[in-house]
Amino acid sequence: MTYSQSHSNKIIVKILKYGAILGLIAVSLFPIYIMVISSLMPNAYIFSFPPKFIPVHVTFDNYSKIFINPEYLAYFTNSFITSxxxxxxxxLLSIPAGYSFSRYGFFGKSFMMTTILSIQMFPIVVIxxxxxxxxxxWGMLNTYGGLILAHTTFSLPLAVLLMKSFFDTIPRSLDxxxxxxGAGRVRTMVTILLxxxxxxLVAVGIYTFLHSWDDFVLxxxxxxxxxxxxxxxxxxxxxxxxxxxxxxxxxxxAFAGSVPILILFAFFQRYMVMGLTAGAVKG
Structure with missing residues (x-):
């Protein structure tokens, strides 16, 4: 194979690679794009044929009725409080639990970890x-505490596993x-290891917040x-x-409800990837 042929093959491979990446990005962002332009058009134009991929008769009425209606603003407030x-x-629960599973050896440890993780196997509709x-x-319907408790129940197993994985990566020589x-266990965990x-912590926090923010059934x-x-x-x-x-x-x-999530990922994306990757490898 001549040098020119080898160089041409490398160029073709790069074109295919970057083309695939751009195509994947376009496919991923297309639904978001449709959501945004649909929010800027009256209903009469959203399902018109042929479909319009560029917004026509742009209006902000759809957004104005969200922010001037106290009932709609209450939905945001309730989601923020519960999440x-x-x-x-x-x-607060996963940090000491993950530390205990990482640093202590006790009877039934493996069984307890299996039991905690088995909660993830059951779909929400079962319970x-x-x-x-x-x-x-117990009078817990229509209360923030009731929904927070339910969301915590389903987020806690993975959170404990992630925190245990991170504590496992820290050398015991620090303890x-x-x-x-002269530092006790609690002080060591809070001031040195945490x-x-x-x-x-960021991975667990964002995962739990997303799980609660997106929940519908509970x-x-x-x-x-x-x-x-x-x-x-x-x-x-x-x-x-x-x-x-x-x-x-x-x-x-829907777009207004996505903004807080976009802000979270913009600020904590690096920690999120590090957290989930370490949890998957070390768990």
Whole structure:
């Protein structure tokens, strides 16, 4: 093979590689693009034929009715409260649990880890009836605490596994050095080991926040009053009617609800990738 042929083959390989990457990006971003332009058009133009891939008759009415309606703003508030609460509770529980599984050896440790992880095997719909009955009996329906507890239950298993994986990567010599200096277990965990697990903390936090922010089924069952509905439930019940759908408003609401998630990824993407990668490799 001559030099020119080899050079041409390398160019073709690069073109194919970057073409595949650009194609994947285009396919991934296309639904988001359709959501954005649909939020800027009246409903009459969204499903017109031929389809319009460039917004026509641009209007911001779909966005204005979101931010001037107190009911819609309450959906954002409820989602933010429950997602933030579930994230904080999950972190508070997963940090000492992950530390204990990483640093202590005790009877039934493997069985307990298996039991915790087995919770992920059960779909949410399996426990909805019993969960609703329990919440009804104890007065936990239409409460932030009830939904936060439910979200924490389903986020905690993976969070514990991730935190254990990160504590496993930290040498035990640090624990021994802290013990020699007179530090107890709690102080060692909080002041010495925890700062070294920052990617894991960010990964657990973002995972839990996303899980809670995107939840529909649990929020639909637990939050039944209109004033307590979360974002996903509010979108479905406000813009999807029995005989007509407000797709423009729904797309505007969906895009506005995606902004907090985009901001989270913009600031913490590096830690998120590091956290999930380390958790997958070391777990």
């Amino acid at each position: 933030t609460g579930a994230t904080l509770v999950t972190l 909805l009836i019993s969960l609703y009955t329990f919440y009804l009996k 021994e050095a802290a013990k020699i200096d 700062p070294l697990t920052k990617p894991g 929020a639909l069952v637990i939050m039944q009053e209109t004033s307590m509905k979360t974002l996903s439930v509010g979108i479905a019940q406000s813009f999807l009617g029995e005989y007509a759908h407000d797709y423009g408003g729904m797309m505007a609401f």
